[in-house]
Amino acid sequence: MLHRITASLPSLPPAEQRVARLVLSDARAFSRLPVRELARRAQVSKPTVVRFCRSMGYDGLADFKLKLVGSVSEGVPFVHRSVDADDKTGDVLVKVVDNAAAAFLQYRNAASxxxxxxxxxxxxxxxxxxxxxxxxxxxxxxxxxxxxxxxxxxxxxxxxxxxxxxxxxxxxxxxxxxxxxxxxxxxxxxxxxxxxxxxxxxxxxxxxxxxxxxxxxxxxxxxxxxxxxxxxxxxxxxxxxxxxxxxxxxxxxxxxxxxxxxxxxxxxxxxxxxxxxxxxx
The missing domain is CATH 3.40.50.10490 (Glucose-6-phosphate isomerase like protein; domain 1)
Structure with missing residues (x-):
């Protein structure tokens, strides 16, 4: 999930980029803080925080936080690093594809x-x-x-x-x-x-x-x-x-x-x- 955010960062609007950087700086803290505090720290409006979550393919802030907690923990052993045990089919599709796409983009930017x-x-x-x-x-x-x-x-x-x-x-x-x-x-x-x-x-x-x-x-x-x-x-x-x-x-x-x-x-x-x-x- 964090790699997907990193790969998507250049294509996001400037305000949503600030939210993305806030996630990347401390994902665990982001998952715990209320929307008001998140908006204050990112220097954006509360709707912008929600828009960022939706830009990343999630239903809203609550859904984003739930998946973020899973992403920074262990995932599902022996299955896929980004997939959580309670993911729906749509979640699995998005995560598997996005994880692969993010890896490709990261390789393109870092390859020797x-x-x-x-x-x-x-x-x-x-x-x-x-x-x-x-x-x-x-x-x-x-x-x-x-x-x-x-x-x-x-x-x-x-x-x-x-x-x-x-x-x-x-x-x-x-x-x-x-x-x-x-x-x-x-x-x-x-x-x-x-x-x-x-x-x-x-x-x-x-x-x-x-x-x-x-x-x-x-x-x-x-x-x-x-x-x-x-x-x-x-x-x-x-x-x-x-x-x-x-x-x-x-x-x-x-x-x-x-x-x-x-x-x-x-x-x-x-x-x-x-x-x-x-x-x-």
């Missing part, structure tokens, strides 16, 4: 373009020299690795995805200079992925981590594409983190496609034509 450029350059260089490009992930991240392999395969980039720890270690053992290993992890502390990353790096391959900042995996790889979202890896299902990883893969694939250049267009067009027979008209 230099790191993305380094990663895209490394993958493009491996492609040009005919070297190997491999994607490693376990669990949910293994599915993201498969999606990455599919994206790059369509670009004519020969790559594989491995989600089994033994396969990852064997695959990393075969890597060498000018190869690339992209390791995807929510927590950045999965033992199998750490082992594969260490082996790939020692063999001279470029290692690219898509994971949380400050994690062991982020520190062990040469290039780190930060995927940061306040989702407890031990308590909540990695919904938004997974979407963020997919987004980063899309950005990376698009950057590599631009480096491949115009020669890619005829191939993609031919692929599209060849697939027409697979669809009902």
């Amino acid at each position: 373009t230099a790191a993305i450029k380094r990663a895209a350059d490394a993958i493009a260089a491996s492609w040009k020299t005919g070297r190997r490009i491999e994607f490693y992930g376990v669990g949910n991240s293994g599915i993201v690795a498969q999606d990455a392999q599919h994206k790059f395969f369509r670009l004519g980039v020969t790559s594989i995805a491995a989600s089994d720890g033994h396969m990852q270690v064997m695959s990393a053992t075969l890597l060498g200079a000018q190869d690339c290993a992209v390791i995807i992890s929510n927590s950045g502390r999965t033992r199998d992925l750490m082992d594969a990353a260490d082996i790939a790096r020692k063999n001279g391959a470029t290692t690219i981590a898509i994971t949380a900042s400050g994690s062991a995996l982020a520190r062990s790889c040469q290039i780190h594409l930060a995927a940061d979202h306040p989702e407890s890896y031990d308590q909540y299902s990695p919904m938004v983190s997974r979407l963020l990883h997919l987004l980063i893969i899309d950005v990376l694939a698009t950057c590599v496609a631009l480096r491949i250049g115009s020669r890619l267009q005829p191939t993609l067009q031919q692929m599209k034509e060849n697939l027409r027979a697979k669809r009902y008209t």
Whole structure:
């Protein structure tokens, strides 16, 4: 909820921005204070406080305060960080979508373009020299690795995805200079992925981590594409983190496609034509 408010801040009217900043400065106090005191502290009218709550998608101040208390506490373990046990279907829809949108906007504003450029350059260089490009992930991240392999395969980039720890270690053992290993992890502390990353790096391959900042995996790889979202890896299902990883893969694939250049267009067009027979008209 607080991330949604932060992401929405630039689009709010100036008076409502003051209310938003009051929430962000002390959410717990905001949930306890009466509307008169909130209006005084934000230097706005009482109707403006209510309008802000409605701008955020809530029925009014009482509904906003109720959800705010849940947001700054624990949420629903193993389900979703922003969802409360008593939420209605409409609340769940708004929270899940808004939480994902806020994470995307936060990533757009905070992402390191230099790191993305380094990663895209490394993958493009491996492609040009005919070297190997491999994607490693376990669990949910293994599915993201498969999606990455599919994206790059369509670009004519020969790559594989491995989600089994033994396969990852064997695959990393075969890597060498000018190869690339992209390791995807929510927590950045999965033992199998750490082992594969260490082996790939020692063999001279470029290692690219898509994971949380400050994690062991982020520190062990040469290039780190930060995927940061306040989702407890031990308590909540990695919904938004997974979407963020997919987004980063899309950005990376698009950057590599631009480096491949115009020669890619005829191939993609031919692929599209060849697939027409697979669809009902």
